[in-house]
Amino acid sequence: MFRNQYDTDVTTWSPAGRLFQVEYAMEAVKQGSAAIGLRSKTHVVLACVNKANSELSSHQKKIFKVDDHIGVAIAGLTADGRVLSRYMRSECINYNYTYESPLPVGRLVVQLADKAQVCTQRSWKRPYGVGLLVAGLDESGAHLYYNCPSGNYFEYQAFAIGSRSQAAKTYLERKFNNFTASSREDLIKDALIAARESLQGEKLTSSVCTIAVVGVGEPFHIL
Amino acid sequence: MTKQHANWSPYDNNGGSCVAIAGSDYCVIAADTRMSTGYNILTRDYSKISHLAEKCVMASSGFQADVKALQKVLSARHLTYQHQHNKQMSCPAMAQLLSNTLYYKRFFPYYSFNVLGGLDSEGKGCVFTYDAVGSYERVGYSSQGSGSTLIMPFLDNQLKSPSPLLLPAQDAVTPLSETEAVDLVKTVFASATERDIYTGDKVEIVILNASGIHRDFMDLRKD
Numbered sequence: 001m002f003r004n005q006y007d008t009d010v011t012t013w014s015p016a017g018r019l020f021q022v023e024y025a026m027e028a029v030k031q032g033s034a035a036i037g038l039r040s041k042t043h044v045v046l047a048c049v050n051k052a053n054s055e056l057s058s059h060q061k062k063i064f065k066v067d068d069h070i071g072v073a074i075a076g077l078t079a080d081g082r083v084l085s086r087y088m089r090s091e092c093i094n095y096n097y098t099y100e101s102p103l104p105v106g107r108l109v110v111q112l113a114d115k116a117q118v119c120t121q122r123s124w125k126r127p128y129g130v131g132l133l134v135a136g137l138d139e140s141g142a143h144l145y146y147n148c149p150s151g152n153y154f155e156y157q158a159f160a161i162g163s164r165s166q167a168a169k170t171y172l173e174r175k176f177n178n179f180t181a182s183s184r185e186d187l188i189k190d191a192l193i194a195a196r197e198s199l200q201g202e203k204l205t206s207s208v209c210t211i212a213v214v215g216v217g218e219p220f221h222i223l
Numbered sequence: 224m225t226k227q228h229a230n231w232s233p234y235d236n237n238g239g240s241c242v243a244i245a246g247s248d249y250c251v252i253a254a255d256t257r258m259s260t261g262y263n264i265l266t267r268d269y270s271k272i273s274h275l276a277e278k279c280v281m282a283s284s285g286f287q288a289d290v291k292a293l294q295k296v297l298s299a300r301h302l303t304y305q306h307q308h309n310k311q312m313s314c315p316a317m318a319q320l321l322s323n324t325l326y327y328k329r330f331f332p333y334y335s336f337n338v339l340g341g342l343d344s345e346g347k348g349c350v351f352t353y354d355a356v357g358s359y360e361r362v363g364y365s366s367q368g369s370g371s372t373l374i375m376p377f378l379d380n381q382l383k384s385p386s387p388l389l390l391p392a393q394d395a396v397t398p399l400s401e402t403e404a405v406d407l408v409k410t411v412f413a414s415a416t417e418r419d420i421y422t423g424d425k426v427e428i429v430i431l432n433a434s435g436i437h438r439d440f441m442d443l444r445k446d
Contacts, residue, residue: 065306089306093299 011123021127022120025149028129032075034162034198035062037133038172038191039144040182043215044135046073047191049162049198050208063212063222067092069102070136071212071220075162076149077129084128088112105136109145109153117151131161137214160194168194184215188223234286234334235260238421239271240370241282242408243340244382245348245363249401249432252340253408254282254368255416255443257424267424267445274436276301279314279341280429281321284368285355286334293333296324314341318351318359325357332356336367341431348396348431360387363395370415370422377411401430409441416443 006012007020014020033051037044050059063073064085070092074081091111095103112132119125132147146161147153158176160168171194179187191211196204214220241254254271257264272282273294281297283290300320304312312320318339325333332355339351339359352365363384366374385393397404405428412426423443430437 086306089303093302097295097299 009123010120010125010127019120019150022150025127025129026131029076029131029149029161030163030165032077032130032162033060033062034160034165034168034195035073035075035131035133036158036160036165036168036172036191036194036198037073037135037144037146037156038158038176038179038187038194039135039142039156040184040187041180042142043182043184043187043213043218044137044142044144045187045191046071046133046135046212047195048073048210049195050210059207059210063210064089065212065220065222066108066134066136067096067102068219069138069214070105070108070134071214072135073133073212075131075133075165080128080130081132084112084115084130084132087115088134102138104138104140105134105143105145106138106140108136109134109147112147113151113153116147116149119149120151133159133161135212135214135220137216142215158194160198162198164198164200167200168198171197184213184218188213233331234289236285236334236369237265237287238369239284240366240368240374240412240415240419240422241271241284241336241338242366242374242378242411243282243338243350243352243364244378244399244404244408245340245350245396246399246401246404247348247396248342248346249404249430250280250340250342250348250350251401251404251408251428251430252280252282252338253412253426253428254284255370255412255422255424255426256440257422258287259421262420264424270427272427272429273298274429275312275339276314276317276341277311278431279312279317279339280431280436281337281339282367283335283337285336289333290335293324293335293337297321300324313344314339314349314351315343315361317341318349318361321351321353322357322359325353325355329356336371338365338367340429342433346433361395362387363397366411368422370412370419373415373418374411377414378407381407401432405430405439412441412443 006014010021034049036047048062127149134145158172258269337353
């Protein structure tokens with residue numbers, strides 16, 4: 001990972017056409033503790049592995065309610081995640097104020113992605129060091145998106161980010177075909193199993209893992 | 224040359240009356256449902272009451288467009304508060320927020336005459352009364368709007384609130400029971416309807432107590 005000739009600031013390209021600062025920001029996401037999301041036709045479930053600095057400290061808050069119909073799980077620099085959550089909440093409130101209807105999830109993730117992109121093209125800024133799994137419900141159904149520090153976003157049936165997320169992803173890749181028709185309880189169970197995969201041996205307890213659900217007729221809330 | 228006066232006013236008065244009475248463990252907030260302009264009725268079925276927070280209800284008479292805008296602003300601010308504090312706003316907190324919001328537009332006021340009613344943190348009823356630019360006071364009962372000149376003296380006579388200047392401070396809440404207070408409100412509106420042309424059609428009565436919120440309607444004279 002020794003390529004420090006072109007990685008000093010985000011506005012410098014490498015000869016191979018890469019922005020190293022952006023890639024380093026994505027590394028920060030990979031170092032954060034795992035966050036997992038799964039979607040069915042009517043529900044979206046988010047699960048997080050909560051790291052604690054020591055036995056004495058509280059566990060990090062990684063799942064945020066953005067609005068009744070949208071929630072987000074983060075991995076990476078949680079401070080950046082908190083700031084972006086505040087932005088998302090503000091956008092939802094303003095949209096609702098103007099249009100008296102909930103902000104469609106697809107619109108929110110685009111705004112978030114555009115905000116992230118700005119930080120990849122300003123010499124006095126740095127990219128956000130946080131990946132966001134945005135779970136939401138709108139008129140077009142249930143959605144799960146992943147927003148990168150690069151400004152890219154993708155929609156997923158199921159996804160996992162953060163450290164040891166590959167184990168969770170492998171489990172999800174095996175099972176995802178059934179998710180669309182899953183019941184709420186089965187979806188939560190699959191989320192917990194995926195979280196347990198990424199813990200690899202450690203005990204899965206309620207202090208280590210947090211689950212949140214949003215669904216038809218069920219506003220976003222942490223279980 | 225004499226000073227030119229405006230040939231258009233940004234304000235209109237849609238009439239109506241509002242009342243609120245605080246009890247030892249309840250609060251009654253009521254407003255008629257007539258919306259008028261000049262000598263015409265726009266509708267007989269318009270709610271002037273807004274449920275701002277779990278234990279806080281506002282009734283506003285005056286220019287309903289400004290009232291609606293004010294309700295939306297407070298609603299949005301309450302959402303932000305909930306995101307930041309993880310709890311609902313208390314009635315005294317909302318009272319201060321309403322005052323600040325009104326004064327914010329000191330030089331182009333919300334033409335809205337408000338009474339805020341709810342339960343304070345001890346579960347006792349509280350009523351706050353406002354002018355159009357945010358001057359407010361906690362009282363045991365109040366009325367605002369076109370019928371307030373007819374209603375207020377009657378409430379003064381029946382509820383005999385102690386002077387707020389007394390030392391030691393005496394409780395402003397009425398010793399009346401909840402049903403007695405609701406009956407008083409019904410009487411008061413029936414009387415105001417007789418002589419105030421802008422008050423009538425129906426009265427919407429909201430009761431806030433420990434078991435939650437209850438809404439009732441009573442028919443009034445429609446002439």
